[in-house]
Amino acid sequence: MATVQRFEDLDVWKRARVLTNKLYEVSNAGAFARDFGLRDQIRNAAISTMSCIAEGFERESGDKDFRHFLSMAKGSVGEVRSQLIVAHDAKHVTDQQFEELYALCLEVSRMLSRFISYLTKRAGG
Secondary structure (H helix, E strand, O other), rough: OOOOOHHOOOHHHHHHHHHHHHOOOOOOOOHHHHHHHHHHHHHHHHHHHHHHHHHHHHHHHOHHHHHHHHHHHHHHHHHHHHHHHHHHOOOOOOHHHHHHHHOOOOOOOHHHHHHHHHHHHOOOO
């Protein structure tokens, strides 16, 4: 198995990037684009997800520190899910957009959980 050399090679970072791009696309339209507080908050949380993965990887300070950043990324994607519910309740996103984005959030969250678990087991606890 090849060693990952860059955070851009991590599958979880790639999926978080897809989520961020889709959120930008959806939040650029209609009432969502004009709801500046929610729009900016959900974008920032999505960006934070990607950024925490990248920062943890780039620090090269060991698995424990990386797990901490992955945990923060998991918290950020949870924040995206919560804000997505608000956006859906406010009719800023369609049912189809909501389902797609919510499923993508869950996928990223599961990937982060598996990665954290892997690093924990690798460290011996």
